[in-house]
């Protein structure tokens with residue numbers, strides 16, 4: 029028995045459906061990646077799924093495929109109907125099966141979330157997150173949609189998939205029908221609870237009738253809607269029972285409609301925060317149930333299964349971050365898992381801004397065919413200067429290819445800007461990335477020289493074959509009179525705890541770091557990532573007795589530790605550059621804590637009285653104890669210039685290369701790609 033099986037017996041136990049045995053309980057959840065829109069799409073998709081099957085995912089769920097054009101998420105989203113060429117599907121299913129895995133295709137009808145003019149819904153009620161107004165389906169059209177979904181399931185079966193997942197959560201079409209507020213129809217698909225769930229029940233029956241008893245039917249049920257007029261807990265339980273009776277083999281759980289103003293998967297959501305809603309489904313049925321949302325470690329997965337909260341765990345982003353998650357778990361190497369830190373920066377934020385998904389901590393995700401790594405032709409001695417994400421990522425990739433690496437870091441610890449991010453409330457998952465980096469550096473025997481500020485002359489005399497400059501950034505300190513006053517401090521002073529900050533604070537700069545500093549200074553009670561406090565802060569009813577699982581937010585919502593004013597020179601909305609999937613959470617936190625936002629600012633001076641400025645031309649004095657400067661960064665590339673003066677070449681990466689929009693995604697990607705070329 030491997031170490032992994034002893035430590036994670038529930039997670040590694042096979043599951044026998046009678047006609048199909050899954051090798052473990054780890055499900056790679058469905059993800060919209062947009063890979064199908066890239067060049068060499070077939071190769072990319074096949075490789076994407078192949079390596080995750082090789083990494084021993086128990087069951088893979090594909091991204092969603094629409095059953096008809098009305099159900100497309102956007103006009104170029106994937107569709108599976110009778111006209112679809114199945115070549116790519118057959119390549120994917122064959123690749124997964126060759127690796128001993130199983131794969132089911134997700135069928136997703138976007139309903140009124142579809143971002144095109146043909147979008148349809150139960151009624152003409154527009155979704156608050158979509159500008160398109162849906163057309164209400166006729167009764168006949170609903171029956172034909174059911175047939176379309178069943179037909180897509182049959183085609184999936186022909187293409188070699190082991191089953192389908194019918195998307196019934198997150199506020200898409202089937203879920204929309206279940207809501208009494210959205211579904212005000214008066215035909216057989218609206219009105220009573222039985223009528224509102226009829227679309228889902230009839231869909232399952234139709235799929236089962238056409239695909240038979242040996243084809244896995246998964247239904248993703250909304251375990252908690254988190255919207256007004258959503259289902260109550262007793263309704264959800266009854267719905268789950270009826271889905272089982274209709275022929276579902278496995279129930280996956282979804283949390284919250286996309287329009288719900290409550291975070292469900294960001295890193296500020298405590299791990300397994302939604303356990304209560306998942307357990308509720310589990311207790312209602314005798315078929316197996318999959319837990320999802322904010323489960324990113326084998327420990328958390330094992331705990332949920334061992335304690336009977338679910339039978340499987342779904343991890344979508346964690347399989348982007350590490351395709352070998354399941355294999356490493358089985359081999360007892362969980363400390364080597366590249367953990368998903370819930371940042372959303374390279375996955376969801378890209379999807380929400382019409383780009384192709386990847387992963388911050390694993391730039392290979394979705395780009396597998398671009399990162400074919402081979403041992404280096406000849407071993408080189410390489411100096412990497414700077415132990416932030418760019419330097420470490422380069423060192424790891426390069427050492428893997430056989431080079432001998434020395435990593436120099438001027439400070440006493442590795443991590444660079446990650447050390448600032450990880451102390452911000454809701455960002456403690458960054459610790460996992462640091463853990464992963466440390467484990468890999470140690471395993472690969474990379475020589476790390478801490479407290480060593482390396483100079484050009486030293487690099488010249490030591491005779492390295494290549495020098496990588498990853499010296500990062502310094503905080504930009506704008507030329508405001510009084511910047512040398514003790515009240516003026518940089519965000520680095522604050523986040524490293526070098527300066528004790530007073531009760532009244534002005535923050536110059538309302539970008540990502542400005543918001544992070546504000547969160548830090550507010551002393552968010554969510555810091556402890558304690559589920560009960562999270563649920564109460566966001567008005568979630570863990571008893572599930574109310575519609576949608578909502579309850580009133582207790583007021584006053586937040587007792588801020590400090591009075592904070594944020595300023596920016598632009599007149600636009602503060603926070604406009606924040607990540608699409610997380611920015612609204614930060615802005616909501618600021619609103620609750622009474623943080624004042626001032627735009628159109630000009631800064632006159634900082635003195636004993638505080639910050640003298642003008643807002644939209646009107647002079648103001650902010651009587652604050654400290655003025656925290658969060659005005660962006662500048663590249664630190666003096667070492668590269670000094671080397672060039674000595675006639676030595678170097679490669680400059682990360683923030684040292686480009687400080688604009690200081691970006692760990694870009695830094696890690698650039699470092700990894702460079703390492704493959706040397």
Ligand code: NAP
Nearest residue numbers: 506537538539540541542596597598606607659660689690
């Ligand atoms: P940033 O987003 O570029 O924001 C810099 C802020 O400083 C802006 O509000 C800018 O507003 C102001 N500023 C710039 N130059 C100034 C000057 N000379 N004098 C006074 N104010 C000045 O930079 P950041 O906040 O350091 O964040 C860096 C990057 O980190 C972001 O782009 C983002 O990618 C990432 N990040 C994101 C998040 C998140 O999404 N939650 C969190 C942390 C970091 P005005 O020019 O209008 O004054």
Ligand code: SF4
Nearest residue numbers: 368371372375387388
């Ligand atoms: Fe996870 Fe961030 Fe990677 Fe997305 S980008 S998979 S949230 S680590």
